[in-house]
Amino acid sequence: MNIIQRLITSVLPADPESVTEELFRQKRYKRFRYSLFLAMNLIGLIPMMLTAGLGFSQYRDLLQREERDQLQWNMEGAQKTIEAFVHELQSVVNFVAHEDRYQELLDQNNLQILFDRLHKQYPGFVDLGVIDSKGIQQAYVGPYNLQGKDYSHQDWFAEVVAKKVFISNVVMGFRQAPHFAIKVTKKIPGTNEHWVLRATINAETLYHFIETINTQASDDIFIVSRDGILQTPSLFYGHILDSFQLSEQSTTKGQINRQLYDDIIDPTQLSEQLTTKGQIREVVDSSGKHILQASVLLKNTPWILILTKEGYIHGSHWSSFRQKLFFIFAGCSIVGLLITIQLSKILTERIRESDEKRHALLTEAEHTHKLASIGRLAAGVAHEINNPLAIIDQKAGLIQDILEFGGDFENKDKVTASLLGIHNGVNRCKVITHRLLGFARRMDFCEEKVHINEVLKEVLSFLEKEAMYNHIKFNLNLQEDIPVIYSDQGQLQQIFLNIINNALDAIGHDGQVTITSQVEDDSVLIGIQDNGPGIPEKTLQHIFEPFFTTKETGKGTGLGLSITYGLVKKLGGTIRVTSTVGEGAFFEVRFPLSL
């Protein structure tokens, strides 16, 4: 509202006092320009900022959700595939360890045949061993000499007896190569004792398998044990059997999805919290990268599957997108600013121009009005004075008649001289009143075809003699093909007579008057230039006002130019005067051609 009010008050006409205070007006326009600029910017920039901001955040959220979903699907797929693979291996070992084959498998040759067959099918199998209920390895096939080794003190031994099937973590063990083992416990028939078939599988099998299921949706995929040891090599987080550091990193708070950071997990907690459904977290790794980490328990194994993906909105694509967006926004803002600056400047200029035009019109109307009222007043006064003047004239005439018809008497000469004085005075008054009346009179407008050049030549013929006596030269520079205009010839004559007469008076003697006529646009232009003393600025302001004269008292009535002005206006023309003191004056009269 405030801005609108300010706009309106800025556009509204300035009150009369302030019209003269040019400085104040300049300030108003400046203020108007600033408010306009501000308003336009607010209208333009705020929606742009809102749109860009909303769009940006919406797009970012969408991307993040999409990314999480992708990772989730990927994780679920990988989990199923790996579980199936492990299950297959497990089934094979379970199938081989048939209960009543214990005795058969204790035979080294039989075991060798079995291992060969297995190895053919699954090259990952490294060795095969049969362990009796006391934990002693009774039979062994493989590259290491482990016959007779005692496993009874190892933790897994007790566990495998209880669980029937046991899959171990990946270890180096005696074999000095990463491997894991699948152990199956079976009862020895006819006894209460158990035997264990132990198959060792190269960890690389697992690794190659994972490699084959890796997709674009994740940067890294690997398996860790429940106590945080890498079971397969990771691209970013270490070699096989290194401890997995990621979850130990402290995470920065205050980022998106804050709650994800609240559970800073250490490896042991990791397994407790995890379910086979898995979870996705956003964490910061040691190199400061924001990554999405998906982790899920693999069923029937001691393993956790982990997939990581660098957050898109923290990656280089996103930052370049953000940069582009910023530059586009900044560019648009700058272009917008430039446009609004220019626009508010142009608008303010237009308003100022129309204000000035209106002001000029008002001044002119005021001027015309002033002249008209002075004219009416003058006519009234002249008319009132005219009648007593006529009486004085007649009375004086009567006295003179009486003197002429009567006889001589004392002082007759003096009386006659006085009567002559009265007569002269009356005559001067007569000239003034007639001119005044002429100034205001409403003569019938007599429209006829007028050749402006001929009018000018005619006027000059009246004045030629006077000019010649005073050694003043007329220079004529008339355009030949000026079209005929419709105007009042007599009044035109009076106009030019007045102006040229004034020029002659101004020059006095020895000089020249240049008269030009030409067609400009749709009007005819008559210029009258003298090389007299010129007109001072102060006189120029009043030059068309009645009774304003610079001539000696008695020599001019001060009505010539005001009558001229009135006539020009009446004929639909304009008159203008410019002058430089010492160089002469220039009168320019302009009449429309299509009148």
Added chain:
Amino acid sequence: MTKIKLLIVDDEIEFAETLAERMELRGIATQTANNGKEALEMVHSSPPDLVILDLKMPDMSGLEVLQSIKSMHPSIEVIMLTGHGSTASGIEGMEKGAFDYIMKPVDLNDLLEKLKLANEKRSKA
């Protein structure tokens, strides 16, 4: 010009009487009237040869008086007196039958000249 009978019509009594006196001095039988009504009565009772008629008078304007005189006695020649300083009203009077017009304040010699011309015109008719 001794035979000429002149009537001066003007609401300015002083002006009319002074002018009349000057005319008498020049041997012209002159009467004065101070308004249109009076003038018409006088024209009716004893018609003059020539009339000097002021254009601007109260009650009845000079032009109205002119029209009445001309309708009663078309032979009477009328010279209009105009204080307007404009030729337009004089010309209008002439269109309505006035012989000529002359501007106030009057130059007596001009007036006498015009009277002479008017009388000559009347005599020819």
